[in-house]
Amino acid sequence: MSDLFREHAVNLLLTISPIHLGNQKLTKITIVLTKPRPIRLKGRSFLALSLAPELPLEDWLAGLDDLADRSAGFFLRRPVVLDVDGLDINKAELRKLVDDLGQRKVRVMGIEGARHSLLGPDMPPAMNDGRPASDFEPPAEGETDEATEAQDAPAVETVVAAGPPIQATGSLVVTEPVRSGQSVFFPEGDVTIVGSVASGAEVVAGGSIHVYGTLRGRALAGTTGNGSARIFCRKLEAEMMAIDGFYLTAEDMEPDLRGRAVQVWLEGHALKTAILG
Amino acid sequence: MGKVIVVTSGKGGVGKTTSSAALGAALAQNGEKVVVVDFDVGLRNLDLVMGAERRVVYDLVNVIQGEAKLPQALIRDKRVETLYLLPASQTRDKDNLTPEGVEKVIAALKKAFDWVICDSPAGIERGATLAMRHADIAIVVTNPEVSSVRDSDRIIGLLDSKTLKAENGERMEKHLLLTRYDPARAERGDMLKVDDVLEILSIPLLGIIPESMDVLRASNLGSPVTLADEGSAPSRAYFDAVRRLKGEALPVTVPGERRSFFGKLFGRKAA
Numbered sequence: 001m002s003d004l005f006r007e008h009a010v011n012l013l014l015t016i017s018p019i020h021l022g023n024q025k026l027t028k029i030t031i032v033l034t035k036p037r038p039i040r041l042k043g044r045s046f047l048a049l050s051l052a053p054e055l056p057l058e059d060w061l062a063g064l065d066d067l068a069d070r071s072a073g074f075f076l077r078r079p080v081v082l083d084v085d086g087l088d089i090n091k092a093e094l095r096k097l098v099d100d101l102g103q104r105k106v107r108v109m110g111i112e113g114a115r116h117s118l119l120g121p122d123m124p125p126a127m128n129d130g131r132p133a134s135d136f137e138p139p140a141e142g143e144t145d146e147a148t149e150a151q152d153a154p155a156v157e158t159v160v161a162a163g164p165p166i167q168a169t170g171s172l173v174v175t176e177p178v179r180s181g182q183s184v185f186f187p188e189g190d191v192t193i194v195g196s197v198a199s200g201a202e203v204v205a206g207g208s209i210h211v212y213g214t215l216r217g218r219a220l221a222g223t224t225g226n227g228s229a230r231i232f233c234r235k236l237e238a239e240m241m242a243i244d245g246f247y248l249t250a251e252d253m254e255p256d257l258r259g260r261a262v263q264v265w266l267e268g269h270a271l272k273t274a275i276l277g
Numbered sequence: 278m279g280k281v282i283v284v285t286s287g288k289g290g291v292g293k294t295t296s297s298a299a300l301g302a303a304l305a306q307n308g309e310k311v312v313v314v315d316f317d318v319g320l321r322n323l324d325l326v327m328g329a330e331r332r333v334v335y336d337l338v339n340v341i342q343g344e345a346k347l348p349q350a351l352i353r354d355k356r357v358e359t360l361y362l363l364p365a366s367q368t369r370d371k372d373n374l375t376p377e378g379v380e381k382v383i384a385a386l387k388k389a390f391d392w393v394i395c396d397s398p399a400g401i402e403r404g405a406t407l408a409m410r411h412a413d414i415a416i417v418v419t420n421p422e423v424s425s426v427r428d429s430d431r432i433i434g435l436l437d438s439k440t441l442k443a444e445n446g447e448r449m450e451k452h453l454l455l456t457r458y459d460p461a462r463a464e465r466g467d468m469l470k471v472d473d474v475l476e477i478l479s480i481p482l483l484g485i486i487p488e489s490m491d492v493l494r495a496s497n498l499g500s501p502v503t504l505a506d507e508g509s510a511p512s513r514a515y516f517d518a519v520r521r522l523k524g525e526a527l528p529v530t531v532p533g534e535r536r537s538f539f540g541k542l543f544g545r546k547a548a
Contacts, residue, residue: 180428181431181434198430199430
């Protein structure tokens with residue numbers, strides 16, 4: 001990063017940091033009345049740039065133009081979220097800001113930290129619960145051409161590569177029992193519980209779920225569309241288990257599995273269960 | 278500095294107030310200075326169970342709102358002189374409890390007493406969370422049946438996340454008090470087994486209080502059961518629980534198991 005850019009970054013307080021979006025819980029909704037095939041809603045996590053404008057907006061936009069001049073197409077095809085948390089701005093000003101950004105080919109897909117009264121139906125939707133990822137390096141002056149080309153061509157790959165190494169944080173180990181009413185939510189990968197999962201508790205994982213104790217609550221594995229995820233538990237008393245949106249309630253489970261060490265996996269559109277060793 | 282205990286359960290009617298009074302009285306009968314604080318604003322009962330309902334002038338809400346001084350609101354027990362009660366207000370609601378006010382009252386009580394026992398209301402709302410907030414030790418009161426066990430599990434989760442100790446990264450000391458244990462129903466398999474409850478909740482067992490007419494009789498008399506009849510089965514169970522609370526390693530006996538031979542005999546006859 002060149003000194004010049006750093007100066008801009010400090011003076012104009014233009015912060016650019018990617019965040020994860022929409023780690024929604026996966027749910028399966030069945031429309032019973034007319035359609036035989038169930039609709040499946042999938043949660044997916046994307047990386048977006050978060051732009052935090054600073055007052056006065058004219059100066060901030062000038063800084064943005066400066067950045068765009070140095071690297072044409074920097075914002076092209078990148079999802080951008082506008083972070084207006086703590087910004088003293090009214091509805092008209094916010095709308096103008098979104099328009100101004102649109103003119104600069106920066107398409108705002110969502111607005112974070114805005115009061116509901118600031119957002120109209122014609123505005124980008126409100127977003128919340130964004131989790132910070134590593135900061136995004138904007139292209140520095142002098143290396144514009146290569147950088148721009150590299151980022152222009154394979155847009156999707158670049159966005160993923162710029163984010164945190166998702167695979168490296170692919171497991172979560174919980175050493176306490178998961179109590180009723182608690183929810184362990186980890187879309188990044190596998191969850192291992194050393195203890196029991198109580199009735200009324202839930203574990204939601206993007207990968208597999210391992211419970212070294214009694215599974216009494218709910219376990220939802222592979223929620224980010226990972227059909228190869230599995231659920232393992234030392235003692236099965238579960239209320240519900242799901243993999244990639246296909247679920248099995250306690251009523252549908254084989255009665256002889258109760259109280260046994262069990263694994264669950266997805267085969268086609270059906271959950272399969274087997275007693276472990 | 279005294280220790281703050283919260284007696285909590287999530288579910289109502291499991292015996293929080295009875296246990297708060299009995300444990301408080303048992304500690305005081307051992308010569309410790311004890312105050313039992315009723316947090317059930319709007320539905321107070323502790324004054325009745327402790328036989329002080331006709332002596333309530335000021336209450337917890339009055340103290341918190343600055344309408345009375347703490348010593349004015351404390352009621353000294355007529356039978357045990359080291360036992361005090363801080364009653365709740367019956368006419369206000371739980372919104373009158375403020376976090377700052379509760380903190381001040383608890384801090385003042387800690388200085389003056391060896392044990393501050395907070396009788397939590399049922400539920401997981403304001404009253405219950407404020408009652409547990411400043412606790413050093415939690416006593417989770419549970420009946421051996423599924424709904425009570427699940428609610429207790431929920432409360433244990435809150436004890437590990439919403440209390441001051443948890444927020445400071447410390448571990449809250451938690452004990453299970455299994456109440457209304459009925460040996461006859463346990464014999465028939467109508468109740469959850471002690472081992473099952475312990476396996477689900479996975480916290481140490483402080484004691485098992487048998488279901489008994491003595492408890493009901495004592496409540497109606499306005500006396501903690503440990504004061505009404507020191508020799509009764511529930512009283513002895515509460516006295517044992519207090520010894521364990523003070524750190525004594527006393528094995529827990531499951532009520533009715535000593536009489537297992539007779540139990541089986543009667544069980545067959547009944548069938």
